[in-house]
Amino acid sequence: MSRVVLAMSGGVDSSVAAYLLQQAGHEVIGLFMRHGEHSPQTACSVEAAPGQTAGKTQPAALPILKPGHKQGCCSASDAEDARRMADRLDISFYAVDFQQEFGRIMDYFVEEYLQARTPNPCVMCNNWLKFGKLWDYARGIGAEMIATGHYARIEEDEDGELGLFRGLDQDKDQSYVLAGIDRELFPRLRFPVGNYRKTEIRRIAAEIGMRVADKKDSQEICFVPDGNYANFVRRRQGELDTAGDFVSVEGEVLGQHAGIERFTIGQRKGLGIAFGEPRYVVRIDADSKQVVLGRKDDxxxxxxxxxxxxxxxxxxxxxxxxxxxxxxxxxxxxxxxxxxxxxxxxxxxxxxxxxxxxxxxxxxxxxxxxxxxxxxxxxxxxxx
Incomplete structure (x- = not known):
């Protein structure tokens, strides 16, 4: 039996992952990774379940959140669902403050948009935080492995080496966002739901009485729950001087825009300017603040x-x-x-x-x- 630290988000995937690891004979420690901005709209607090002290065992090295401590990038129900699922399975559960570390992810997000690049914070978070800092915490409490609820697999390849593979459910496969993790971690990494289809995971959750069995999947970037990336950039960065011109691929000025952080390559909707035919963002220049518009072929x-x-x-x-x-x-x-x-x-x-x-x-x-x-x-x- 191995001690496994499992990142729990309060969703059905990580909750069933905890169950599957437990059924395989592992000692499972659920970890809710607190990160993000303080936000009244998305604040949540994590406290120990009634009759518990934040888990059956309490490693001194882990900073445990106090009741009422605000959580920024999850809903209140996410933190509560994670705790309830851990309590349902009778596994230890901790809420760990990763807010300072996660600030690096949010800063990267802002800086990329201001450099006219389209960030992918989920990939960056997995590279550095979820499979970096999480493993550091796991080692600190004597765990042999870490696990998440991602739809991916760690298996031997044709050369007998451990490799990363798509999840069995191709519609839910998350291997793309895991491509940056260190292969040296593979022997210590588990993706319990990777060999299941999503429908099977929901069925298992329902069969064992999990309240999250029908919980909807998260669709937005966790620290921008309203999906308004430009507002997030302005709120975190402050005053910006990013307004400029829309120009055609031939260089003709077509109009003005309110800031390059509002656009990404391939965008068609929400340009704030009308044409007789669809126009797409084909290039963004951070220095000139120009947003170049063209046709799909461009x-x-x-x-x-x-x-x-x-x-x-x-x-x-x-x-x-x-x-x-x-x-x-x-x-x-x-x-x-x-x-x-x-x-x-x-x-x-x-x-x-x-x-x-x-x-x-x-x-x-x-x-x-x-x-x-x-x-x-x-x-x-x-x-x-």
Whole structure:
């Protein structure tokens, strides 16, 4: 039996993950990761269940939230659901303050928009916080493993090495947002729901009487629950001087906009300017503050470069060697359809990608993730 620290969000996936780990004989410790801004609209407090002191065992190293301590990026019911599910399974439960660490994720989010890039905070959070700091806390209390409710799998690949694979439920697969985690963590990592379909997870939850069995999935970025990214950027950054011109791909000024943080590559709706035909954001220039608008064909892209790469397999040659290339499928956004590509792996954690067919909406700042079948080979951050 291993001691496993499980990140619990109050949703059905992590709640059933706790049950599955428990059924497998593990000692499960539920961890609610408190992070985000103080917000009256989304505040929540976490306290011990009646008759408990925040869990059956209380590691001194963990900062436990006091009753009434505000939580910013979850609803009040999320924290309560996580605690109730832990209590339902009779497992230890802790609420740990990650607000300071999570500030780094929110700062990254703001800085990327101000640099005319489209951030992906979920990937960044998984890379650094959820599978970095979480493991640090787990080791601090003597745990051998960490786990989450992601739809992904850790399995042996064809070479007998542990690898990251898509979740069995292709419609819920979350492997894209996990491509940046350290492969050295694989032996210590578990995704209990990865071999199930979502319908099965909800059925299990209902069968064992979990109140979250029919709880809706989260759809928005956790610290921007209203989905208004521009307002969040302005609220966190303060006064901004980001207004500028809409221009055509030919350079003609078409109108004015209120700030580059309001736009992302491929955007069509909410431009605040009308044309006789659909226009899309095809480029954003942070220096000139210009938002370039064009037709859908202007978004077509067959090549890109990426940096800060992370590889989850052994490379075929040294980076920069002409033989250090991979034939694979790539995804350029979480919900995009993979396309065949040739990836040339370059020095200094960079790569170039040549896609076999055009993709629309390739956005600097997003992650490009490489697949071979269901296995995640690695990925990086799109530069251009």
């Amino acid at each position: 978004l077509a892209c067959t090549s890109l470069t990426a940096s800060n790469t992370n590889w989850l397999i052994d490379l075929p040659a040294a980076p920069g060697d002409p033989d250090c290339k991979i034939e694979c499928d790539v995804k350029i956004r979480y919900l995009s359809v993979p396309v065949p590509a040739t990836v040339q792996i370059l020095p200094e954690n960079r790569m170039s990608v040549e896609m076999a067919e055009p993709k629309h909406g390739v956005a600097p700042g997003q992650a490009v993730v490489c697949y071979r079948g269901d296995q995640v080979l690695g990925g990086g951050w799109i530069d251009n």
